[in-house]
Amino acid sequence: MSSGLERLGTTPVDFAVHRSSLDDVFLALTGKQGGPAPEPAAAAAVVTSKEKQSA
Incomplete structure (x- = not known):
């Protein structure tokens, strides 16, 4: 194919x-x-704070 294109x-x-x-x-x-x-620890902190709010 490339020879035809050339x-x-x-x-x-x-x-x-x-x-x-x-x-x-x-x-x-x-x-x-x-x-x-984001750093894994920062993501874990967000999840933890949301769990505390829902409890």
Whole structure:
């Protein structure tokens, strides 16, 4: 297939699709820059405080 494309003056690279990273999509949707993932201890603290509120 690539030899046929080369004869037409086209390369497979011309058909490559740019895939956005998750950060690019998040920025486009929210207008905010994404940050690092929360620390596991911070996530556990949130769950613990919610459990205390519901008790």
